[in-house]
Structures are given as C-alpha cells and as structure tokens.
Amino acid sequence: MAILSEQEAKIVISKALGFSGSDEIFVSLKGENNGNIRYAGNSVSTSGETSNISLSVTSVFGKKSGTATTSELDEEAIRKVVSRAEELARLAPDNPEYVKGLQAQQFQPTPSFFTSTDQIDADYRAQGALHSIESGKKAGLNVAGFIQNASGFTAIGNDKGLFGYNKASSVNFSATVRTEDGSGSGYAAQDYNDSAHLNIKSATDIAVQKALASSKARALEPGKYTVILEPQAGQELLRNLVSSFDARSAEEGRSFLSKKGGGTRLGEKLFDEKVTIYSDPFHRDIPSLPFSPDPGDGRPIEKTVWVEKGVVKNLSYSRYWADKKSVKPIVAAGGFIFEGGTKSLAELIKNTERGILVTRLWYIRAVDPQTLLYTGLTRDGTFYIENGQIKYPVKNFRFNESPVIMLNNLEEAGIPQRVRGSLVPPLKIRDFTFTSLSDAV
Amino acid sequence: MNRRDFIQLGSLSAGALLATSFAARGANPVHPQSFSDPGLDVSIKKRLADAGLNTARKQGATYADIRIGRYLNQFITTREDRVQSIVNTESFGAGVRVLVNGSWGFAAVENVKNEEQIVKATLAAANIAKANAKIASVPIELAPQIGYGEVSWQTPGVQNALQIPAREKVDLLLEVNRAALENGANFVNSNLFLINEQKYFASTDGTYADQDVHRIWPNFTVTSIDKSTGIFQTRSSLSSPVGRGYEYLKTNPTDKVTGVTTRYNRAYDIFEDVTAAARQSREKSSAKSVEAGKYDLVLDPSHLWLTIHESVGHATELDRVLGFEANLAGTSFATLDKWKSGKFNYGSQKVNIFADKTQEGSLGAVGWDDEGVKATKWDLIKNGILVNYQATRDQIHILNNNQPQGSSYADSWSSVQFQRMANVSLQAGKTPLSVDELIRDVKKGIYIIGDGSYSIDQQRYNFQFGGQLFYEIRDGKIINQLKDVAYQANTQEFWNSLVAVSDERDYRLGGTFFDGKGQPGQSSSVSHGSATARFNGVNVINTARKI
Structure with missing residues (x-):
C-alpha cells in the first residue's frame, strides 16, 4: 500500500489538483516501507518496521502559501487536505522570495529501485544480525550493529502540468566490533540501492580485523602528518565541502567562496588539479531522485560538475536567487562523485614512506566557516605506516583541518567506492593537521 | 541535531547532537487554532489505556505501559525583513510497551480513537x-515501582506561547531583525521554536499520569562583514531553550546578569541581546587573534552547559557504559570499575555534579518520566568522585540498586522509550564568590561566553569547544575581545583543573533542544546549570587559517 505505481500516484495527485481553488497548487506524494534491527553486546536490542504514506499539498494565493498533509488518500481526505492548505495559505504572510511554479519538465528515469531490496523482511534482517554477531563471536569480540532497509516512491505535480515519479530502495549496514578488554575497535559500513551487493559477513570481518589490529595502540606526537584517508574517513569532510557550494551565501560575502571586495570565487583554481567532483542522479553506482521534490520546486536534477581539475565550475542556486541573478537555477548536490585514480588502498599504502592510515573520522563539527575549518577525531582503527607497510596501531588523534587546505595537499586519489550515497576514493594527503591525542578506543 | 533540522521540518522534508528529525513522525501541519483544542479528555485516555493494559495482562505481560501523546510544535523562522516560514504541527497517537516472557515488545498507533486500536497495538x-x-x-530485570494513581503535572507558571497570535510573534522577530540591521549587522536570522507535549502515561503499576510540558527557544544569529578584508563574523543569541512559556520573553531587572555583556536568567531580553550582538560581531572582525598556549579559563554558564553536557552528561549514561550505543554515539571512559572503586577522581574536590528532573524552568522537568518514575534529583559526582550514573528501570539493578531515577524518555508516541539524559548540572560554589572576585585573581586568562563549535570523542575523553564571545584577562582585568579561540582538553584533567565556582547568585541554565541518540535516532531536550567557573592551565588553540 505504501508504494504506489506511477499511474496510481498520478490519479491521487490529479484529484488534489482538481479540488484546488487557489492561484497555484503543488502536490507531493511519498510512501515508504522500512525496517531495522539493532544489536549490541552480541544480542539484538531493538527491531521494528514502519510503513507510511503522506500526501502534502501546498496552496498559493499571490505570494502567500500554506502546506497541509494527510496520510489518508480517499476522496474526502484529499478534498479536506486541499481545503486546509488553502486556509493556511490565506493566513500566511507574503513571502517576497516566492517564485511561480514550474511548467511541465522532462525527467529522465534513474535506476534507484531494486526488487531485491524491496523484498527484505524481518527474517533477512535477523539473519544479517546473526551473521554479523557470529563473525565477531568467533574471534572472541563484541559486535554492535544496525541494519536498515527502505523502499518507497516520490511523486510530484502542480497545476501547470508538472509531474514526476520515482521509486527508490536502500539498505544500510554498519557494525562496530570491540575487543573484550576495550583496547581495540573496528568499524565497517555498506550502503546500496541494490541489496544484492550487500555482504554483511565480509563487512563485519573487516571490522573484526580492524578491532584486533588496533588493539594496544602506541601514542605518536600530534602534528602534521601524511595521511591516507579511507573512503569512510574522507566522505564527511568532502560532503561538508560540496554542500557549501551555495551561490547566495558566497555572493552575500559569508562563505569560503566569497571574494574579498565582493563576488565569488567561481572559476578560480582553489584545489589541486587532481581534484574533480561532480554529482549525477543517474550514476549507476549512486542513483538518486532526478528532481527536487520540495514545495514549489520540481526542477530536474542534472549531472553537475562542481570542481574540475581544481577549478570551481558551478555553484548551486535556489529558484529565487537564480531568478534574481538571471542565471540557471542549479540544484545543490546530494550524493557526489570524487573522481579518483586506478590504485587500490593497499597500493597507496605501499607507496607511502611514512604516514598515518585513518580508517574513520568522527564527531566532525565546523569551527570556522570563513576557511571551512573542521575539527573531529580518528576512530575505530588508526595505524602508522612506514616504508609502505602498516607497522603498528596508534592512538586516536583530534584534527583541525579544512577540506580546502586538504585538497590542496592531495598527493594521490585511489579507486572510489560507495560511502553513504557518494563515491569517494581513498585519499593520500600531506601535512594533515592533528592537534591533540585522545585516549578513546 | 542542529538548527537546520528544524528549518528542514519547515519544508516538511524528513530528517547530537546528531541528525534526526525532531518529533517529525506523524507531525501534520495544522491550523494554529487547533493549539487551543483541549485534546482528548483524561477520562477517555484512561479508558483507552485500560483497554491496552488489560490486554497486556491477558497476554501474560508482567509489566506494560501505554503512552498517549499529543505533540504540538510551532516554528517561526525569519531573515532580515521577511518571514521564511511559519510551521504549525500536531502529532497524536499511542505507544504500547509490554514485558512478556522477560523481553520487551513495542508497537504504536497513530490517531488513536478507540479501544480496538489500542488492543491491536498491544497484541502486536x-x-x-x-x-x-x-x-x-x-x-529483562525491571526495578519495582509503586503506582501513583491518577495524577497530573504541568510546567509551572507557564503562559502558553502557542496561544499567542502568530502575528504578534512574527512582528517581534521582524523588530529584532530591524534592531540588528540598525546596529550594524549585515544579516540576521531569528527564530522562535515552541513545543507542547501533552503526555498521558498509564502502567500496570497503577500510575495514570497526565502531563502538560511546555518549552520555548527564541534565538538569532547576526553576521557582520568587513568588505575591505572579506572577513565575516557571527554572533548567536545568549538565550537558552527553556522549560517555560511566553513569559520567558518578558524580563525584570533581576533576570539580567550585567557585566562585560548582559546575560540572562529566568527571562530573556532579545532586543537588548541582538543590539549587543550586532556591535560585538563587528568588533570581533577587528579583535586580536588569540596566541595559542595555556590559559586559565573563566567559563560563563551560557558556555559551560555544553561542556557539562558532552563530558559528564553523556559519559554517565549507563547504556553507553554498558556498550548499547557502541555502534553510533560510542561508549564511555567512566566504566563500572571506576565507579565501584569509589575513588575515581572525575574532578577536583570542588566538582559536585547532579542529575535533576525537577528543576524549575529546565527542559527536562516533568512530574513522572516515560516509565512512571517520579521525577527526582541524585548525585553523579560528589566532591570530585564518580558516585552514580543515569539509568532506566531495566538497568538500575546493574548498580545493585532498586530505586529508579526517572531517566526514561521517548521523543514521540511512536518511539520506544529508552535511557535519556536528565538535566545534569554543576552545583554552585558554597562560599560567596562573585564573578568579579573570581576573575580578580586570574593573571593570564580567557573569559568565554556563549556556546560555539563542539566536538568530543566516542568515549568522552578528548574534547574541543569554541564559544560566542572571548575576552582576554590580564592581571585580574578584562582587557579586550579575542577571536579564533578554541580549547582542547581531556575530560578528567579538565574537571580536575576546576579551582573555583561562583556562588548560587550566578547559577543559570543552558541547554539544547537537539540531543540526539539511538538508531533510529531520537531527539531530546535537556538543560544544564552552573555558575561561572574557573579552570586553570587549559590548552587554547588558534583556529585561524589561510585558504
């Protein structure tokens, strides 16, 4: 019930449009089935399943808009939700940033839904948890993990003929494995649209290896080090960078992309020439929604290059800001692709004379938006590399580093892999700044 | 969780201080008039709950609780001369938790209207x-709990902010924005977040608690830009989210703490604060960049609450200590062996930290928690020694204790309750000491006001905090504003470096609406009180960079 076909969704949306008495109307309809299981200390702690559907109607009078939602889809409920949205719109103050709704758009299909994932049930999750726990138990370790799957659809429509529909599925797995004495810890995570790619046992085995290998770490002095950031470690810092490519804040003078004296740094070479970052909802490894579903939006999401060979190529614009500046309203990136090279993580390690292998970063928070400085810590396995080999585990560090500086110090990028909906390569970076040590394991 | 998640909610997209949607499940936009509806009569709620409890007993439950919750939220967001959004939401339903054959089971039902629905959820x-x-x-080993019969509780002395016309609140925020721009800010965002939890709890212990909890958070951020240098600086409000109503925005002179900048106690003057903020953000642009090194830190309660939250509040959650949160938030350095020794020096002898679910005006204040335990107060750190944790009824036996504390909370009728942080606060100094007197002895120090950037490791050893305002102290005097300041420390070393705490006159609450925990994530509101405190020889770094 929660997942309607394109035709069924169109019928519901058309009914809502038919009940409209406002100047404009935007409708979105979303449904999702999801389930999860959580385990810790080698046994299941919580599990659950939910299914929901939500029809959201935004009605507009002039520049006043109001939104109402319902989970019931019979004709009377649809009539009521439209009437409630209109009532709320009449009450609302004028929104000077309101932009009239879009005409019909062409949306390309994206391969984001997989039946394999849609069929995941409680047994699948319980078996997955069991496999993960068994992997840890065999090695005498403690496993805590989480498996979550979802499948659903998003449909949008408005009074000007706009209609979009997309189905998507996802499965996420993560596990933290710790030694009994608490001296070692390892982590692994996987996320896919297609659960056929998920391998809970082999992922947990990696966390097991890291837990054992990270035990009894030695302390190194904090300072500047050559680091190899595994994709899991690099993803969040890079995501923070990509999500800061907003034109409005840059043009307002309050972004790392603002130029002294006014304007933006669009077109400037801000990073090493080995850096190319783009987003693409049609990428087969990270397919995602091909349109913007927000009320009053509905723009197609296209492949967009944000950084090419170190040069800033595009900034994202809201429809209002693009209109004001008379430019194309480019939608901000969700997942991103960092173009890498052909070397594996092992090869990057092999070519490193001295450095630190960082497998995961944690509690990353902004320190200074002017320079995009972030702080955070290494976690779940940090290792010293010498003459191309992992020599011994080291204690966790706190870092203070900007992804802008980091990507100027890029030595080499390896083969990208999927991490939390993005494609991220292992990155070898020189002069990465660690500012203190942590006793945490 | 951060402020952005609130704003995301404004556009109705689904979402620790971690990212999770704030009471978004089943939160439907409503007409603000519905905030005046009384909701279900308590007699109907009792009838529904009894239907569930009786079913649970028939199913062999040794314990069951039913929570019937109506959650009302209003979020108003503005920037400069315009309203960005006014979002009014209501979420209503019931959650049923049963203990059968020694294991928990939970199910929830939206828009609960009749006994059949509750019975069905209970069977599930x-x-x-x-x-x-x-x-x-x-x-599961559940600590016994006496039943309290039919009882009720309401946030004391509250003027229900949801019933103030939206127009009045919008006008207030736009006036605030005007004041910011007139006083030199280039940009300003201001917001008003209002929450009302109408929670009915019933259990097989015989408690039927009807509670009406109110919370409010007015806040802003101003930005000033120096066009010639391209430097921009922000200053956020010194308000706190609190367990109060609209009266929080009406100040008396006794609600203000004067000094290098005005801070606030039981009520908040948003105009005075935004006017100061506009000036201070401009001054910050040309302030001296801090020289890295060791300083004595004087930390205002508007700042220290977050350090308490991260380094003591989370570290003393028993489920973290036991490893239940290992895969996300992490574990804790404050392990059971340290507690059992009775000698673990968490801090210096002046460190007395307590958990408290009863404090007036606090975000965690309730009559009963979400498993029917009467709100109470207990010590966590006494004269520097770790003496207790925060635990739920099914954990407390691990501490060889059968006296439940009241640490259970669920962020919605649809979420299962689990251990959540109580208000955890640093006790004020017992001997009279004003902030001026406290600063007078500091030779080389920094006075930090307001919360800023924060980060701590997964076992709560190593942390780094920023702030809103930093003042250099030389030979007992505040000499100028500083910028680019952050301090790093180890939790145990930091709390052992505490040498003085001002007295009760300076005791104030800070807090957050967005304490995130669990998978799937839940969000909780919690306050932390303290008086201004001095920490000697803390490592300060300079955060300025060139890009």
Whole structure:
C-alpha cells in the first residue's frame, strides 16, 4: 500500500489538483516501507518496521502559501487536505522570495529501485544480525550493529502540468566490533540501492580485523602528518565541502567562496588539479531522485560538475536567487562523485614512506566557516605506516583541518567506492593537521 | 541535531547532537487554532489505556505501559525583513510497551480513537516481545515501582506561547531583525521554536499520569562583514531553550546578569541581546587573534552547559557504559570499575555534579518520566568522585540498586522509550564568590561566553569547544575581545583543573533542544546549570587559517 505505481500516484495527485481553488497548487506524494534491527553486546536490542504514506499539498494565493498533509488518500481526505492548505495559505504572510511554479519538465528515469531490496523482511534482517554477531563471536569480540532497509516512491505535480515519479530502495549496514578488554575497535559500513551487493559477513570481518589490529595502540606526537584517508574517513569532510557550494551565501560575502571586495570565487583554481567532483542522479553506482521534490520546486536534477581539475565550475542556486541573478537555477548536490585514480588502498599504502592510515573520522563539527575549518577525531582503527607497510596501531588523534587546505595537499586519489550515497576514493594527503591525542578506543 | 533540522521540518522534508528529525513522525501541519483544542479528555485516555493494559495482562505481560501523546510544535523562522516560514504541527497517537516472557515488545498507533486500536497495538507488541524472548539470552530485570494513581503535572507558571497570535510573534522577530540591521549587522536570522507535549502515561503499576510540558527557544544569529578584508563574523543569541512559556520573553531587572555583556536568567531580553550582538560581531572582525598556549579559563554558564553536557552528561549514561550505543554515539571512559572503586577522581574536590528532573524552568522537568518514575534529583559526582550514573528501570539493578531515577524518555508516541539524559548540572560554589572576585585573581586568562563549535570523542575523553564571545584577562582585568579561540582538553584533567565556582547568585541554565541518540535516532531536550567557573592551565588553540 505504501508504494504506489506511477499511474496510481498520478490519479491521487490529479484529484488534489482538481479540488484546488487557489492561484497555484503543488502536490507531493511519498510512501515508504522500512525496517531495522539493532544489536549490541552480541544480542539484538531493538527491531521494528514502519510503513507510511503522506500526501502534502501546498496552496498559493499571490505570494502567500500554506502546506497541509494527510496520510489518508480517499476522496474526502484529499478534498479536506486541499481545503486546509488553502486556509493556511490565506493566513500566511507574503513571502517576497516566492517564485511561480514550474511548467511541465522532462525527467529522465534513474535506476534507484531494486526488487531485491524491496523484498527484505524481518527474517533477512535477523539473519544479517546473526551473521554479523557470529563473525565477531568467533574471534572472541563484541559486535554492535544496525541494519536498515527502505523502499518507497516520490511523486510530484502542480497545476501547470508538472509531474514526476520515482521509486527508490536502500539498505544500510554498519557494525562496530570491540575487543573484550576495550583496547581495540573496528568499524565497517555498506550502503546500496541494490541489496544484492550487500555482504554483511565480509563487512563485519573487516571490522573484526580492524578491532584486533588496533588493539594496544602506541601514542605518536600530534602534528602534521601524511595521511591516507579511507573512503569512510574522507566522505564527511568532502560532503561538508560540496554542500557549501551555495551561490547566495558566497555572493552575500559569508562563505569560503566569497571574494574579498565582493563576488565569488567561481572559476578560480582553489584545489589541486587532481581534484574533480561532480554529482549525477543517474550514476549507476549512486542513483538518486532526478528532481527536487520540495514545495514549489520540481526542477530536474542534472549531472553537475562542481570542481574540475581544481577549478570551481558551478555553484548551486535556489529558484529565487537564480531568478534574481538571471542565471540557471542549479540544484545543490546530494550524493557526489570524487573522481579518483586506478590504485587500490593497499597500493597507496605501499607507496607511502611514512604516514598515518585513518580508517574513520568522527564527531566532525565546523569551527570556522570563513576557511571551512573542521575539527573531529580518528576512530575505530588508526595505524602508522612506514616504508609502505602498516607497522603498528596508534592512538586516536583530534584534527583541525579544512577540506580546502586538504585538497590542496592531495598527493594521490585511489579507486572510489560507495560511502553513504557518494563515491569517494581513498585519499593520500600531506601535512594533515592533528592537534591533540585522545585516549578513546 | 542542529538548527537546520528544524528549518528542514519547515519544508516538511524528513530528517547530537546528531541528525534526526525532531518529533517529525506523524507531525501534520495544522491550523494554529487547533493549539487551543483541549485534546482528548483524561477520562477517555484512561479508558483507552485500560483497554491496552488489560490486554497486556491477558497476554501474560508482567509489566506494560501505554503512552498517549499529543505533540504540538510551532516554528517561526525569519531573515532580515521577511518571514521564511511559519510551521504549525500536531502529532497524536499511542505507544504500547509490554514485558512478556522477560523481553520487551513495542508497537504504536497513530490517531488513536478507540479501544480496538489500542488492543491491536498491544497484541502486536506482545507478539514482538514473545519473538524477542526466543532469542534473548538474559531476561529483562525491571526495578519495582509503586503506582501513583491518577495524577497530573504541568510546567509551572507557564503562559502558553502557542496561544499567542502568530502575528504578534512574527512582528517581534521582524523588530529584532530591524534592531540588528540598525546596529550594524549585515544579516540576521531569528527564530522562535515552541513545543507542547501533552503526555498521558498509564502502567500496570497503577500510575495514570497526565502531563502538560511546555518549552520555548527564541534565538538569532547576526553576521557582520568587513568588505575591505572579506572577513565575516557571527554572533548567536545568549538565550537558552527553556522549560517555560511566553513569559520567558518578558524580563525584570533581576533576570539580567550585567557585566562585560548582559546575560540572562529566568527571562530573556532579545532586543537588548541582538543590539549587543550586532556591535560585538563587528568588533570581533577587528579583535586580536588569540596566541595559542595555556590559559586559565573563566567559563560563563551560557558556555559551560555544553561542556557539562558532552563530558559528564553523556559519559554517565549507563547504556553507553554498558556498550548499547557502541555502534553510533560510542561508549564511555567512566566504566563500572571506576565507579565501584569509589575513588575515581572525575574532578577536583570542588566538582559536585547532579542529575535533576525537577528543576524549575529546565527542559527536562516533568512530574513522572516515560516509565512512571517520579521525577527526582541524585548525585553523579560528589566532591570530585564518580558516585552514580543515569539509568532506566531495566538497568538500575546493574548498580545493585532498586530505586529508579526517572531517566526514561521517548521523543514521540511512536518511539520506544529508552535511557535519556536528565538535566545534569554543576552545583554552585558554597562560599560567596562573585564573578568579579573570581576573575580578580586570574593573571593570564580567557573569559568565554556563549556556546560555539563542539566536538568530543566516542568515549568522552578528548574534547574541543569554541564559544560566542572571548575576552582576554590580564592581571585580574578584562582587557579586550579575542577571536579564533578554541580549547582542547581531556575530560578528567579538565574537571580536575576546576579551582573555583561562583556562588548560587550566578547559577543559570543552558541547554539544547537537539540531543540526539539511538538508531533510529531520537531527539531530546535537556538543560544544564552552573555558575561561572574557573579552570586553570587549559590548552587554547588558534583556529585561524589561510585558504
């Protein structure tokens, strides 16, 4: 019930449009089935399943808009939700940033839904948890993990003929494995649209290896080090960078992309020439929604290059800001692709004379938006590399580093892999700044 | 969780201080008039709850609780001369938790209208419990709890902010924005977040608690830009989210703490604060960049609450200590052996930290928690020694204790309750000491006001905090504003470096609406009180960079 076909969704949306008495109307309809299981200390702690559907109607009078939602889809409920949205719109103050709704758009299909994932049930999750726990138990370790799957659809429509529909599925797995004495810890995570790619046992085995290998770490002095950031470690810092490519804040003078004296740094070479970052909802490894579903939006999401060979190529614009500046309203990136090279993580390690292998970063928070400085810590396995080999585990560090500086110090990028909906390569970076040590394991 | 998540909610997209949607499940936009509806009569709620409890008993439950919740939220967001959004939401339903064959089961139902729905949810919860029991290695051991009969509780002295016309609140925020721009800010965002939790709790212990909890958070951020240098600086409000109503925005002179900048106690003057903020953000642009090194830190309660939250509040959550949060938030350095020794020096002898669910005006204040335990107060750190944790009824036996504390909370009727942080606060100094007197002895120090950037490791050893305002102290005097300041420390070393705490006159609450925990994530509101405190020889770094 929660997942309607394109035709069924169109019928519901058309009914809502038919009940409209406002100047404009935007409708979105979303449904999702999801389930999860959580385990810790080698046994299941919580599990659950939910299914929901939500029809959201935004009605507009002039520049006043109001939104109402319902989970019931019979004709009377649809009539009521439209009437409630209109009532709320009449009450609302004028929104000077309101932009009239879009005409019909062409949306390309994206391969984001997989039946394999849609069929995941409680047994699948319980078996997955069991496999993960068994992997840890065999090695005498403690496993805590989480498996979550979802499948659903998003449909949008408005009074000007706009209609979009997309189905998507996802499965996420993560596990933290710790030694009994608490001296070692390892982590692994996987996320896919297609659960056929998920391998809970082999992922947990990696966390097991890291837990054992990270035990009894030695302390190194904090300072500047050559680091190899595994994709899991690099993803969040890079995501923070990509999500800061907003034109409005840059043009307002309050972004790392603002130029002294006014304007933006669009077109400037801000990073090493080995850096190319783009987003693409049609990428087969990270397919995602091909349109913007927000009320009053509905723009197609296209492949967009944000950084090419170190040069800033595009900034994202809201429809209002693009209109004001008379430019194309480019939608901000969700997942991103960092173009890498052909070397594996092992090869990057092999070519490193001295450095630190960082497998995961944690509690990353902004320190200074002017320079995009972030702080955070290494976690779940940090290792010293010498003459191309992992020599011994080291204690966790706190870092203070900007992804802008980091990507100027890029030595080499390896083969990208999927991490939390993005494609991220292992990155070898020189002069990465660690500012203190942590006793945490 | 951060402020952005609130704003995301404004556009109705689904979402620790971690990212999770704030009471978004089943939160439907409503007409603000519905905030005046009384909701279900308490007699109907009791009838519904009894239907569930009786079903649970028939299913063999040794314990069951039913929470019927109506959650009302209003979020108003503005920037400069315009309203960005006014979002009014209501979420209503019931959650049923049962203990059958020694295992928990939970199920929830939206828009609960009749006994049949509750019975169905109870049967579903019982089935889950029975299934879980088959794979559980150890049965749940639940601490006994007396029943309180039919009782009620309301946030004391509250003027219901949801019933103030939206127009009045919008006008207030736009006036605030005007004041910011007139005083030199280039940009300003201001917001008003209002929450009302109408929670009915019933359990097989015989408690039927009807509670009406109110919370409010007015806040802003101003930005000033120096066009010639391209430097921009922000200053956020020194308000706190609090367990109060609209009266929080009406100040008396006694609600203000004067000094290098005005801070606030039981009520908040948003105009005075935004006017100061506009000036201070401009001054910050040309302030001296801090020289890295060791300083004595004087930390205002508007700042220290967050350090307490991260380094003591989370570290003393028993489920973290036991490893239940290992895969996300992490574990804790404050392990059971340290507590058992009775000698673990968490801090210096002046450090007395307590958990408290009763404090007036606090975000965590309730009459009863979400498993029917009467709100109470207990010590966590006494004269520097770790003496207790925060635990739920099914954990407290691990501490060889059968006196529940009241640490259970669920962020919605649809979420299962689990251990959440109580208000955790640093006790004010016992001997009279003003802030001026406290600063007078500092030779080389920094006075930090307001919360800023924060980060701490997964076992709560190593942390780094920024702030809103930093003042250099030389030979007992505040000499100028500083910028680019952050301090790093180890939790145990930091709390052992505490040498003085101002007295009760300076005691104030800070807090957050967005304490995130769990998978799937839940969000909780919590306050932390303290008076201004001095920490000697803390490592300060300079955060300025060139890009």
